[in-house]
Amino acid sequence: MGFNEDARRVSGSMLDPRVIDPRQELVRHDDLTEVDLERVVVLLTALRSWREAEQKLSFDSRSKMKLNxxxxxxxxxxxxxxxxxxxxxxxxxxxxxxxxxxxxxxxxxxxxxxxxxxxxxxxxxxxxxxxxxxxxxxxxxxxxxxxxxxxxxxxxxxxxxxxxxxxxxxxxxxAAIPQLPEDPEDAEEPEAAETPAR
The missing domain is CATH 1.10.10.10 (Winged helix-like DNA-binding domain superfamily/Winged helix DNA-binding domain)
Known part of the structure; x- marks a missing residue:
């Protein structure tokens, strides 16, 4: 198995409570069938994929215009x-x-x-x-x-x-899920669009 394939497998499993919370200390999932649990993970993966695509589109358009x-x-x-x-x-x-x-x-x-x-x-x-x-x-x-x-x-x-x-x-x-309190040092936007991590 190549590095990229390993990375994708690990990345995908990070949304699976069986992997990240097997003792169900944060997420209860023993009330779901394996099929239902799998579909919940697929849904969260799709949501993450949409967010990443949206962020890339936003970054590309902001970078083109040199905006944050x-x-x-x-x-x-x-x-x-x-x-x-x-x-x-x-x-x-x-x-x-x-x-x-x-x-x-x-x-x-x-x-x-x-x-x-x-x-x-x-x-x-x-x-x-x-x-x-x-x-x-x-x-x-x-x-x-x-x-x-x-x-x-x-x-x-x-x-x-x-x-x-x-x-x-x-x-x-x-959207109604409570957010973590913001660090005052991170409250202001930088003056230039950030360079994405590579």
Whole structure:
């Protein structure tokens, strides 16, 4: 058995409670048949594969535009706000992204220098400044992110109504799992897109 095959086998078994928790100290699985347990592992493996593919797509698109994850979230928010005819301020972005005002200012300065956004006077408040995405960046985000969303939409559209309800409940329950407390040192995004591990 070659190294790559061994690595794949070990990687796949890391989601199998029979391997990672044989004494059932964390995950009870003796109430499942072998077939049901196997299908649960297949489901979790499929979920992991989707996450890895999504992360790679996200990284590739961010790297092409020299953006990090927070930058992309900011641009998507600005586009959505413009489509809803809502002016975006630095304060609104800070609140949406859950980052400090200082971090928001640094991010906007960086995006403006790179030609991704421009600051404009607020239409109704002379003391405020709004943030708008440039036409070129808007086109690129729509091209990259729009295509990804269109593919996801087609997959969701291919499910029948009962299947959608099952997936909605499954993903909603996953999202409700309590998260580990965040390390304050890791709270801020890096200023440049990270290089993936090789």
């Amino acid at each position: 994850d927070t930058d992309m979230k900011a641009l998507r928010y600005i586009i959505a706000s413009a489509n809803a005819d809502v002016a975006v301020t630095a304060g609104a972005l800070s609140e949406h992204l859950h980052i400090s005002t200082a971090s928001t200012t640094k991010m906007l300065d960086r995006l403006e220098r790179a030609g991704h956004i421009e600051r404009r006077p607020h239409p109704t408040d002379r003391r405020a400044v709004t943030v708008a995405i440039t036409e070129e960046t808007h086109r690129e985000v729509r091209r990259v992110m729009g295509a990804q969303h269109a593919h996801r939409f087609e997959v969701a559209k291919g499910l029948n109504s009962d299947e959608r309800e099952v997936v909605i409940r499954f993903l909603t329950d996953l």
